[in-house]
Amino acid sequence: QQQVKQSPQSLIVQKGGISIINCAYENTAFDYFPWYQQFPGKGPALLIAIRPDVSEKKEGRFTISFNKSAKQFSLHIMDSQPGDSATYFCAAVKAAGNKLTFGGGTRVLVKP
Amino acid sequence: NAGVMQNPRHLVRRRGQEARLRCSPMKGHSHVYWYRQLPEEGLKFMVYLQKENIIDESGMPKERFSAEFPKEGPSILRIQQVVRGDSAAYFCASSPLRTGATGELFFGEGSRLTVL
Numbered sequence: 001q002q003q004v005k006q007s008p009q010s011l012i013v014q015k016g017g018i019s020i021i022n023c024a025y026e027n028t029a030f031d032y033f034p035w036y037q038q039f040p041g042k043g044p045a046l047l048i049a050i051r052p053d054v055s056e057k058k059e060g061r062f063t064i065s066f067n068k069s070a071k072q073f074s075l076h077i078m079d080s081q082p083g084d085s086a087t088y089f090c091a092a093v094k095a096a097g098n099k100l101t102f103g104g105g106t107r108v109l110v111k112p
Numbered sequence: 113n114a115g116v117m118q119n120p121r122h123l124v125r126r127r128g129q130e131a132r133l134r135c136s137p138m139k140g141h142s143h144v145y146w147y148r149q150l151p152e153e154g155l156k157f158m159v160y161l162q163k164e165n166i167i168d169e170s171g172m173p174k175e176r177f178s179a180e181f182p183k184e185g186p187s188i189l190r191i192q193q194v195v196r197g198d199s200a201a202y203f204c205a206s207s208p209l210r211t212g213a214t215g216e217l218f219f220g221e222g223s224r225l226t227v228l
Contacts (some may be wrong), residue, residue: 006154033217043116044155044205089154093141093215098168099145100217104154 001002003027004092013110021106023090026071030092034100035064035075038087045066047088048075080110114139115185116220118204124226131191131198133223137206144187145217146179148203158202161187194227201225 006023013019023033024100050057050064050073059062077084078102090103117136125131137144146158157171161181172179176194182185191198201224205217 001184011183034215041221043205043221045219046216048182096162098210099157099171100155100215101157102147 003101004090004103006090006106008106009104010107011109013080014109015080015082015110015112017080017110019075019080019084019092019108019110021073021075021088021108022072023074023103024070024072025092026070027094028071029091029094029099031095032093033064033066033073034079034091034093036102038089038092038105040086044089077108080108082110082112084108085110114208116204116216116218118202118220118223120223121221122224122226124228125194126228127195128193131194131225133189133191133204133225134200135187135189135204135206137187137204138218141206141208141218143207143210144181144206145205146187146189147151147203147205147219149222151200155203158189188197191225194225196227199225199227 004025018051036044037047038044048059048062052068061078066073077104087105087107089105090110091100119134144161147155149155157178159172162166176192178190201222203219203222205219207217
């Protein structure tokens with residue numbers, strides 16, 4: 001049972017373009033939604049996170065949009081740069097929970 | 113402040129052998145998590161431990177896999193009688209608080225197990 005579904009699996013964008021990654025969740029008990037960035041050969045690292053009482057959160061070129069009624073959230077990478085080329089994972093966790101549930105990941109390639 | 117340290121980074125085993133993966137959490141972190149990443153797939157939760165206690169092992173296969181986090185020393189993920197399907201990257205993560213409190217885990221660089 002895949003509790004967090006992520007799309008697309010891969011994405012190619014030109015430098016300066018916008019990368020958009022979408023996630024949908026099933027469990028309404030989730031109440032914190034982080035995004036992780038993973039470079040090849042490295043472990044994932046927290047990029048940005050949002051709680052469901054907020055519809056949007058922006059940190060630099062990274063923005064999370066959250067639609068609680070649709071149980072969907074998305075990551076937008078504005079002005080994408082080659083250094084943003086990585087795999088991005090959405091995740092969800094319950095406030096009283098012990099584990100992150102990850103989406104399947106999106107491999108983003110930003111072409112110069 | 114050193115990050116989460118995992119070793120070995122790469123491990124090759126033949127079918128039927130044992131694999132032992134070690135993880136030292138960040139200083140001050142008492143919560144340790146193990147995740148498995150299969151090729152081209154996401155991260156799957158395996159087990160959550162605190163010192164000397166297994167808190168949640170709902171993601172661990174029932175057989176051949178075990179984990180510990182002793183009072184002294186690193187956390188160990190042990191896989192007995194490895195099979196080809198165990199080939200994966202195993203990530204350890206630590207946090208100062210339970211995951212749900214912050215949603216932030218600090219991951220190591222992983223141990224990549226290849227079973228021949």
